Amino acid sequence: MDNCSINKTVEKTDKQNIGDLLHFGKAVLEQNSNQNAESESILLLSYLLNKEKSALFLNRHLPVSPYKTKRFYEWVEQRKKGIPIQYITGFQNFMGLEFETSExxxxxxxxxxxxxxxxxxxxxxxxxxxxxxxxxxxxxxxxxxxxxxxxxxxxxxxxxxxxxxxxxxxxxxxxxxxxxxxxxxxxxxxxxxxxxxxxxxxxxxxxxxxxxxxxxxxxxxxxxxxxxxxxxxxxxxxxxxxxxxxxxxxxxxxxxxxxxxxxxxxxxxxxxxxxxxxxxxxxxxxxxxxxxxxxxxxxxxxxxxxxxxxxxxx
Ligand SMILES: C[S@@+](CC[C@H](N)C(=O)[O-])C[C@H]1O[C@@H](n2cnc3c(N)ncnc32)[C@H](O)[C@@H]1O
Missing domain, CATH: 3.40.50.150 (Vaccinia Virus protein VP39)
Structure with a gap:
């Protein structure tokens, strides 16, 4: 996906579903040479929507609110800059406990x-x-x-x-x-x-x-x-x-x-x-x-x- 088509996707803030966002995140991170683009896109969205990864796959057609969609774009942008995922989501799992993280x-x-x-x-x-x-x-x-x-x-x-x-x-x-x-x-x-x-x-x-x-x-x-x-x-x-x-x-x-x-x-x-x-x-x-x-x-x-x-x- 080139910059232009990625940007077009970004503009469609009010009509995104889970599948669109996963695809968007993966495409942007891949373009940025991120080797784990797909898994990171999934991880970011699962934290943002507070849903298990499996629930994202089962509900690909569910719409995401404009607020959360915008937030997801911001998170993907932050990840593109190299900010660690844990600073973006604010969490890291440690021995089964979800610890808060902060920059x-x-x-x-x-x-x-x-x-x-x-x-x-x-x-x-x-x-x-x-x-x-x-x-x-x-x-x-x-x-x-x-x-x-x-x-x-x-x-x-x-x-x-x-x-x-x-x-x-x-x-x-x-x-x-x-x-x-x-x-x-x-x-x-x-x-x-x-x-x-x-x-x-x-x-x-x-x-x-x-x-x-x-x-x-x-x-x-x-x-x-x-x-x-x-x-x-x-x-x-x-x-x-x-x-x-x-x-x-x-x-x-x-x-x-x-x-x-x-x-x-x-x-x-x-x-x-x-x-x-x-x-x-x-x-x-x-x-x-x-x-x-x-x-x-x-x-x-x-x-x-x-x-x-x-x-x-x-
Ligand atoms: C590698 S981190 C480990 C943090 C945590 N224990 C963990 O395992 O995730 C090292 C920690 O030591 C702290 N630190 C650095 N110099 C220190 C010092 N002179 N006295 C006490 N703590 C120090 C840092 O602020 C940092 O939080």
């Missing part, structure tokens, strides 16, 4: 679902612990503490989090998401740099576990990131120093002071960082116990769990 806040990734699954498995291994206190460093939209809290809330277990982020915008969004999933009373959001807000409290807290998916992109990898990520997502949520290891060095060094004996440290990392991070952990005398690494759905190395020594002597 300026890191979009949750499916890789992090593995980290959350590992934390849930770990907590389930200790059913006698009725009350757990956890820390999430770099909370972003709040997906880690919220999915963990929401899971255990349904099971009647009291899992509480402190969740820290430097970004005011992220914390506002995370608080909104916590409210949405009824976890607001179990998560204490704090603004600041890693452990700093905890050091500023007038009491010391020891956690059963510390979790983080910190910024881990190296200078070299930054240049190779897709435009969609590099241009539109906040750099401070992505960049982890020259080798991408700055946050791991700080977290591994400082975390023992905030962990109970035997407490765990669970970190997500980039797929080429396993050896560096494992080395940082094994060089730390506080983490002489078991260390577990895990992979993501694509079989890339993706995370590590280490346990603080259970007594001063081991």
């Amino acid at each position: 300026g806040v890191f979009i949750p990734r499916s890789e992090t679902e593995i980290l959350v699954e590992k934390i849930i498995e770990l907590i389930e291994m200790f059913p006698e612990k009725k009350r757990l206190s956890l820390l999430d460093l770099g909370a972003g939209s709040g997906v880690i503490p919220i999915t963990v809290c929401s899971f255990f809330q349904k099971k009647g277990r009291d899992v509480n989090f402190y969740a820290v982020d430097v970004s005011e915008k992220a914390l506002r969004l995370a608080a909104k998401n916590a409210q949405k999933f009824h976890c607001q009373n179990h998560i204490n959001f704090m603004k600041g740099e890693l452990f700093t807000p905890l050091k500023e409290l007038n009491r010391s807290i020891l956690f059963d576990g510390i979790i983080s998916n910190p910024p881990y992109i190296s200078h070299r990898d930054w240049k190779n990131l897709p435009d969609e990520v590099r241009i539109f997502e906040p750099p401070e949520a992505l960049l982890g120093g020259e080798k991408g290891l700055d946050f791991y060095q700080k977290i591994i060094r400082e975390s023992p002071k905030f962990l109970k004996p035997g407490g765990f440290l669970a970190l997500e990392f980039g797929h080429r960082q396993k050896n560096d991070i494992k080395q940082l952990i094994t060089e730390n005398a506080n983490y002489l116990q078991k260390v577990i690494t895990f992979r993501d759905y694509y079989h890339n190395d993706r995370g590590i769990i280490a346990f603080k020594n259970s007594s001063e002597n081991n």
Whole structure:
């Protein structure tokens, strides 16, 4: 479809049906060399009309209101400019929950679902612990503490989090998401740099576990990131120093002071960082116990769990 015929379609705002709009979105995105034009057109329209994808196919002849039609054109135009779908629709599904997203806040990734699954498995291994206190460093939209809290809330277990982020915008969004999933009373959001807000409290807290998916992109990898990520997502949520290891060095060094004996440290990392991070952990005398690494759905190395020594002597 050339520009002229696409524009003609755009003008027919009052007589569009679902099929026309799906076709329009696909044609515009394809023209923009989008490899997933069809599936993205479907995704955008399904969010806009709040309908399952299958319902769109079954109702191709249903008319769409002029307001929603205009909105769809705007969304397709935004996508054409490279704006991530999650910023356009305002949502990202994470472990079956529809999290709100917003520009300026890191979009949750499916890789992090593995980290959350590992934390849930770990907590389930200790059913006698009725009350757990956890820390999430770099909370972003709040997906880690919220999915963990929401899971255990349904099971009647009291899992509480402190969740820290430097970004005011992220914390506002995370608080909104916590409210949405009824976890607001179990998560204490704090603004600041890693452990700093905890050091500023007038009491010391020891956690059963510390979790983080910190910024881990190296200078070299930054240049190779897709435009969609590099241009539109906040750099401070992505960049982890020259080798991408700055946050791991700080977290591994400082975390023992905030962990109970035997407490765990669970970190997500980039797929080429396993050896560096494992080395940082094994060089730390506080983490002489078991260390577990895990992979993501694509079989890339993706995370590590280490346990603080259970007594001063081991
Ligand atoms: C990769 S994102 C992860 C967000 C979220 N945990 C997730 O998995 O979707 C990293 C987060 O760390 C935050 N961050 C960056 N520097 C930080 C710092 N010095 N202290 C605390 N948080 C920081 C960013 O604002 C961002 O929200």
